[in-house]
Amino acid sequence: MSFEYVDLEETWVAGLPVRSPKRALGRLNDPALDQAWSSVLKQEIGGPLASIYTDFAPGIGSYNTQIVGYKCSALSQVTRGHLVAKVPRARYAKFSAVGYFPDVMMRLWQQIDHAEEHQEIRRTFTADYECYPHAYKIDLYLSVERQGQSE
Numbered sequence: 058m059s060f061e062y063v064d065l066e067e068t069w070v071a072g073l074p075v076r077s078p079k080r081a082l083g084r085l086n087d088p089a090l091d092q093a094w095s096s097v098l099k100q101e102i103g104g105p106l107a108s109i110y111t112d113f114a115p116g117i118g119s120y121n122t123q124i125v126g127y128k129c130s131a132l133s134q135v136t137r138g139h140l141v142a143k144v145p146r147a148r149y150a151k152f153s154a155v156g157y158f159p160d161v162m163m164r165l166w167q168q169i170d171h172a173e174e175h176q177e178i179r180r181t182f183t184a185d186y187e188c189y190p191h192a193y194k195i196d197l198y199l200s201v202e203r204q205g206q207s208e
Contacts, residue, residue: 059168060152060178065198067146070109070186071135072097072126093125102127103134109142110185128188144186149198150178156193165195 073093104127112122124142135141150172154165172178183200190196 060150060172062201063149063151063198065144065146065149065186068144068186069129069141070107070124070126070144071103071129071139071141072108072124074140075123075125076112076121090123090125097126100136102136104128104130106189108187109144110187111142113182142184144184144198145200147181147183147200148203149186150201152197152199154195161193161195165197169197169199 073096075087075089075093106126107128108123108125110121110123113120122142124140126139129135129141132141152165152168152172154161154168156164173180178199179202181200181202185200186198188196188198
């Protein structure tokens with residue numbers, strides 16, 4: 058098993074939104090995403106870098122909204138013009154990878170693909186949360202069902 062189950066408390070991510078109608082979660086090279094990150098990194102931000110994936114809508118040909126930005130715990134930490142989204146309190150599968158971009162992201166998604174293919178996780182698509190403990194590491198938390206829980 059290349060991941061661990063964790064129970065996260067509710068937290069918040071503030072930043073700039075990118076609606077991704079063409080890019081599935083885990084796919085690289087999205088100019089809108091690159092532009093959003095570039096804008097966020099040029100601003101004063103209120104917490105450590107983070108991102109949330111929410112509003113999943115595959116039935117209408119749209120994957121998700123990704124808010125790229127930073128973790129925050131109060132509205133006073135939010136930069137003017139940024140949106141805020143809640144990472145709900147829930148059970149998550151935590152995947153981690155260390156390395157240089159884009160290889161680090163590809164390795165991370167290989168772990169996730171393996172876990173899904175082998176039915177080690179059952180995603181709920183409530184909200185997925187990404188944080189960056191340092192410049193070369195990504196921790197990605199995928200919302201999952203608790204063991205024994207069914208749809």
